[in-house]
Amino acid sequence: MVTIRLSRRGAKRAPFYQIVVTDSRARRDSGYIERIGFFNPVARGQEIPMQIDLARVDHWLERGASTSERVGRLIKEHRKQVAAAG
DSSP: EEEEEEEEEEETEEEEEEEEEEEETTTTTTTEEEEEEEEOOOOOOTTTOEEEEEHHHHHHHOOOOOHTTHHHHHHHHHHHHHHHHH
């Protein structure tokens, strides 16, 4: 089964997550099928806290991919921001 989930990057005490499409059996930070965005929980100033390619998310969801709980909330939040901005 294919899952859309977070993959951790960044340094100690400075987390940075990639939002990736991967096989659900794979380890958290192992290889992935496609990178579709990122999430920076400690963004400050001009840094972008989140970027997600919603077209690719929809593509994978149509093909049966599931999302982790956290990524599902991030996608929902990002859709609200996009709708409010445009």
